[in-house]
Amino acid sequence: MMAQRYGGRHSPDSSGHDPAQRLTTGARLHRLSSRPKWVTIAAVPFLFSAFFQPPVGMVMNLAGFGLIAAGMWLTRDGLAAQAAYDARPTARAPAIPRKLFGGVLAGLGLGLGAAEPGAIAGAALIGIAGFALHLLAFGADPMKAKGMDGTDDFQADRAARMIEDGEAHLSQMLEAIRRIGDRRLEARVMSFAATVEDLFDQVRSDPRDLSAARRYLGVYLQGARDATRKFGNIYARSRDAQTRSAYEAFLDDLENDFKARSEKLLDGDRDDLTIEISVLRERLQREGVRPARDDGETAQLTSEDARTMDDLLSRNETLHSRKPR
Structure with missing residues (x-):
């Protein structure tokens, strides 16, 4: 691949236009976007050891690796969706909580790959621990819209x-x-x-x-x-x-x-x-919220005074009753 020369505002022979600092045409990258790859690589021993197992163990190891890889694929998409969500001032929550489903698949894969005959409880604990670690490593999906109150x-x-x-x-x-x-x-x-x-x-x-x-x-x-x-x-x-x-x-x-x-x-x-x-x-x-004082200045309301409209109106009547007749 041929090297490409960088060009920018302060580069020689520049057109004077800044490259965009943010671009929507490509997938946004989350700061944790590289982690799913390393988790998938860490699960490779399940894949290699499967061929040295009995048929049942081979199937379980292969299934464990496949579930972990699928979970990391979902997690990577979830991180991209969260990056897009965070970059926008107004956004809806992703329709599918991909990181949540990715964590479930990774936990199932880890438990299945570590399962042994007669040790189902231990495999379940390993799977739960894997899901918890996934949640700690990647966080939760955005679950609610932001900046869209009152929007049709x-x-x-x-x-x-x-x-x-x-x-x-x-x-x-x-x-x-x-x-x-x-x-x-x-x-x-x-x-x-x-x-x-x-x-x-x-x-x-x-x-x-x-x-x-x-x-x-x-x-x-x-x-x-x-x-x-x-x-x-x-x-x-x-x-x-x-x-x-x-x-x-x-x-x-x-x-x-x-x-x-x-x-x-x-x-x-x-x-x-x-x-x-x-x-x-x-x-x-019109409601009399800012009545004029005797000295010609406007009465200032504090947070204690402005709790409800009834309080404001009653305060207005009190001020008018104090005026000299």
């Missing part, structure tokens, strides 16, 4: 499907560019992907923005993918500088459009927050 489930599901399709388009874009073997172009597409991820985050945090971003998540990303594929096929043969400049200008324009849409959605959220605050202030003023 149907709209959130639609947004999740659109984002999943968009991430697939980005992945295909990156694959097409990687076939060219140009690190600068790859970094440019990664930078564009990071910009798109900002829009994904906006829609994840508030699925109501899906209607305003639908064209960007669907038509525009699909068009970018198709254009990237065509560019990759042409540029791989010709290495034409004009074609490359036209593609980079296309990415610049598209990235600016995505940035503008993200900023517009963010501004809309700020406007909604400002309106909600104004309405709440007006309502509190």
Whole structure:
């Protein structure tokens, strides 16, 4: 394999674009993602010793190794799902608790591989100990959604499907560019992907923005993918500088459009927050929550005063009764 030169903002002959610090087009890596491999390797003695056992022992050792390997495969997927969950401000819990099932399979495999005739209780204890060690080593699966209080489930599901399709388009874009073997172009597409991820985050945090971003998540990303594929096929043969400049200008324009849409959605959220605050202030003023004092200043409420609306209203009546008549 030929070595590839690293390119970045401060590298010679750099285009000035930062590679994306986070990219949704590939599987996110958990900090413990390498552990399942080592656990599987540690179970290899079951596999080798199986061929020196009687038929029953051979089957049990082979089954034990297979269960442990399957459990580690599930655990690795569970770690990837948790990494994606942790990286997002709003996310649903994984539909399948893969780490839990992986721990159960690993415990069963360990107990089965260590089982001996007449020692079923000991094998069961070994299996339980293996499950407990798995839980300590890899932790539990996320079991509840985060940042989605008050979100409509149907709209959130639609947004999740659109984002999943968009991430697939980005992945295909990156694959097409990687076939060219140009690190600068790859970094440019990664930078564009990071910009798109900002829009994904906006829609994840508030699925109501899906209607305003639908064209960007669907038509525009699909068009970018198709254009990237065509560019990759042409540029791989010709290495034409004009074609490359036209593609980079296309990415610049598209990235600016995505940035503008993200900023517009963010501004809309700020406007909604400002309106909600104004309405709440007006309502509190109508309820007499902030009565004027004799000296012209506004009464400040403390946490002890503001326990319930009835307490606030009764406090308002008390203050008015203290005014000189």
